[in-house]
Amino acid sequence: MKNNASFAYAVLLVIGDALALVAAFTLAYILRVKVDTRGLISPITAREYLIAFLTVLPLWLIGNAYVGLYSHRVYEKRFIEFGRLLVGSIVGILIVIGYDFAIKGKLFPARLVPIYGFLLGFSFLVLFRTIARFMRTILYAYGVGVSNTLIVGNTDRSTEIAQAIENTPKTGQRVIGIVGSKHGSFKAFENFDAALASIKRPIQSIIQTELYKDSLKNDTVLQYAQTHHIAYRFVPGNTDLFYGNIEVELYAGRIPMISVHQTALVGWGRIIKRLFDLVVSFVLLILTSPLLILIAIAVKVSDPAGPVFMRGRAQKRLTRHNVVFSVYKFRSHYAKYDGKTDSEVFAMIGKPELLKQYRDNGDQMDNDFRVTALGRFLRRSSLDELPQLINVFKGDISLVGPRALIPEELHAYEKKHTILSVKSGLTGLAQISGRRTISFEERRKLDTYYVQNWSFWMDIVILIKTVRTVIQGLFES
Numbered sequence: 001m002k003n004n005a006s007f008a009y010a011v012l013l014v015i016g017d018a019l020a021l022v023a024a025f026t027l028a029y030i031l032r033v034k035v036d037t038r039g040l041i042s043p044i045t046a047r048e049y050l051i052a053f054l055t056v057l058p059l060w061l062i063g064n065a066y067v068g069l070y071s072h073r074v075y076e077k078r079f080i081e082f083g084r085l086l087v088g089s090i091v092g093i094l095i096v097i098g099y100d101f102a103i104k105g106k107l108f109p110a111r112l113v114p115i116y117g118f119l120l121g122f123s124f125l126v127l128f129r130t131i132a133r134f135m136r137t138i139l140y141a142y143g144v145g146v147s148n149t150l151i152v153g154n155t156d157r158s159t160e161i162a163q164a165i166e167n168t169p170k171t172g173q174r175v176i177g178i179v180g181s182k183h184g185s186f187k188a189f190e191n192f193d194a195a196l197a198s199i200k201r202p203i204q205s206i207i208q209t210e211l212y213k214d215s216l217k218n219d220t221v222l223q224y225a226q227t228h229h230i231a232y233r234f235v236p237g238n239t240d241l242f243y244g245n246i247e248v249e250l251y252a253g254r255i256p257m258i259s260v261h262q263t264a265l266v267g268w269g270r271i272i273k274r275l276f277d278l279v280v281s282f283v284l285l286i287l288t289s290p291l292l293i294l295i296a297i298a299v300k301v302s303d304p305a306g307p308v309f310m311r312g313r314a315q316k317r318l319t320r321h322n323v324v325f326s327v328y329k330f331r332s333h334y335a336k337y338d339g340k341t342d343s344e345v346f347a348m349i350g351k352p353e354l355l356k357q358y359r360d361n362g363d364q365m366d367n368d369f370r371v372t373a374l375g376r377f378l379r380r381s382s383l384d385e386l387p388q389l390i391n392v393f394k395g396d397i398s399l400v401g402p403r404a405l406i407p408e409e410l411h412a413y414e415k416k417h418t419i420l421s422v423k424s425g426l427t428g429l430a431q432i433s434g435r436r437t438i439s440f441e442e443r444r445k446l447d448t449y450y451v452q453n454w455s456f457w458m459d460i461v462i463l464i465k466t467v468r469t470v471i472q473g474l475f476e477s
Contacts, residue, residue, distance in 0.1 A: 005145030005172070009136060010070045016132060017064060018057060020124035021092075025053050028116035033109055044109045052107045056099040060092035067091065079461045081129060089122040141169040147231075148201050149173045152192060152221055153210030154180025157235050161207055162186050176201055180210070192221055205231040263421045265454040272456060277399050281392040288386060295383060299330055302374040306335030309387065317404035319424040325396040327404060328387035332375025341406060345370060382470045388426045400459040401425025402447035419447050422454070429458075432465040 029049055033040065044052075067088045068074040075081050097114055100107040108114055139145050146168055151158045158178050165173040166186075177187040179195050189195035206225050211234075212218050225232035265273065296308045309315075310329045317327045337345050346354045349369075371379065378384035391397045397404055404424035410416050429450040430443040438446075450458070 005147065006072055008145070009075075009132075010072075012132060013070055013075065013129070014061060014065075016128045017069070017125060018061060020128040021057060021060060021121050022050075022053070024120035024124045025113075025117040026050070027120055028113050029109070031116055032112045036110075036112075038110075040109045041111065042106065042109050044106065049107065049109065052099075052103075053096070056096050056107075059095045059099070060088075063091040063095060064088040075129070078133075079464065080457065082126065083457060083460070085125050085129065086122060089118060089125065092121070093118040136172070137169050140172050143168075143174075145172060147173045147204040148176045149205040149207060150177055150179070150195060150199070150203050151175065151186075152179040152195075152206060152208040153235075155209045157209040159184060159186075161209065161235070173205065176203070192217070192224075196224070203228070203230055205233070207233045207235065209235045211236075263418075263451045263454060265422050265451070269454070269456065273398060273459070274395070276456075276459075277392050277395075280399060281389045285389050285393060288389070291383075292386060295330055295378070295386070298374055299378075303331075303335055303372055306331055306333075316406060317424065318407055318410050318420060319397055319404060320420060320422055322420050324407065325391065327396075328390045330378055330384040330387060332372060332378050332384050333370045334372055337370040341408060343408070385426065392426055396423075398423040398425050399427065400450075400462045401428055402450060403428055403430055403443060413444050415444070415448055418451055419444065422451050427462060427466040429462060432462055432469050 029046060033046075064070065067084045069081070069084050069088050074084050093114060096107070096117070100114075136145070149165065151162055158180060162175045162178060163184070165171045166175055168174050175186055176199055177189055177195055179189045179192050182188045189198060206221065208218075208221055222232060224230070299308050308331060310327070310331050310333075315326050315329070316324050319325055337348075340348065342358060343352070343355050346352050346358070368376075375384065388397065392399055401422055401424045402419045410419070413419070428447060430438065430446040433446055
């Protein structure tokens with residue numbers, strides 16, 4: 001049974017956006033015409049102004065729809081929605097100004113009105129969307145609009161997906177069962193028919209994680225979803241095949257074929273990314289130069305026996321096309337451990353078995369014996385990595401990308417060639433996704449996802465979240 005909650009929410013967004021814009025431009029008129037006593041270009045009454053704006057308002061809403069503001073792929077992601085709201089507001093105000101020009105200046109009584117309207121309009125839209133998201137979360141908590149989801153497949157993916165969406169107030173989904181063996185606390189069913197016979201709630205979504213050898217079983221699941229207008233999703237066994245820059249083309253002019261590129265970061269994308277890296281790293285190096293000098297002095301004073309920057313084999317990292325480069329990074333270790341890899345240090349103290357524990361803990365160790373007191377602060381705040389802006393400016397790495405690892409570490413990873421198809425990064429998806437809570441393997445999966453799904457907007461989002469992560473690190477105990 002189809003769940004109309006998404007459609008209702010999209011309709012609510014259209015209505016709310018319209019009301020927010022009317023309120024914004026009404027306030028803009030009041031501020032400039034009623035509060036500001038300066039002369040006007042065109043004395044337009046409030047009634048004439050409002051009628052004219054309501055006439056052009058549908059075009060603004062159409063512009064919002066064009067940039068995807070009423071699509072769940074956009075409004076479900078806060079940062080993407082914020083960016084699209086800005087783009088939609090720019091497009092909308094240009095439409096309004098164009099309309100004012102077309103009717104020979106009979107909309108705005110003064111030049112400041114569209115400026116006020118744009119600023120207030122964007123602010124009101126963001127405020128309304130925030131309130132709408134909050135109210136929807138409350139409704140989800142009471143079960144209103146929740147999509148009942150049945151997961152089909154006896155695989156680890158079934159448990160992973162169920163755990164990812166079980167927070168109903170956040171996801172708007174409720175896992176009503178898994179077809180397969182017992183998966184934790186989730187209700188399990190022996191087969192698809194048993195699930196249908198037992199489940200009393202209407203099913204609004206089916207996620208299949210396993211392709212059965214018996215094609216009739218697969219057809220049964222798909223046909224049931226189509227017959228009952230249920231949202232159907234399928235997780236392919238080889239998920240890597242569907243990551244990256246995907247193109248659908250008619251091969252030889254008549255055969256539909258999917259072409260999968262290793263990375264989406266090609267062509268103009270690479271040029272724009274490099275120009276962005278150059279400009280931002282240059283500006284940041286100038287702004288942070290006093291801080292860099294102070295930290296360098298502090299590192300030398302706290303442990304005079306060692307250098308300011310990290311050295312040795314641990315300084316050598318890998319980047320695009322398997323190129324080795326020297327990373328600039330403030331030394332956070334005691335001098336006797338500097339220049340040695342993690343495995344070498346653990347072997348040196350006679351505890352090589354700690355390496356696996358270290359990797360499983362996301363390359364983190366509580367009360368790491370190698371790190372100085374100053375080094376702990378530098379690591380917690382990520383200030384030890386600030387000199388890597390030099391590497392970014394030189395072109396060794398990018399501001400955003402996969403984590404730059406030493407050759408011994410990355411060569412042991414099976415999918416290293418995918419990661420090395422782009423430049424390594426000062427920050428990345430793994431760093432903002434749980435810097436101390438995810439394992440080495442999970443970090444590399446996130447690096448692979450970034451490479452195969454790159455977009456310039458993703459870079460902006462990662463940079464914004466990195467700033468937030470660094471600020472949080474400063475206040476960690």
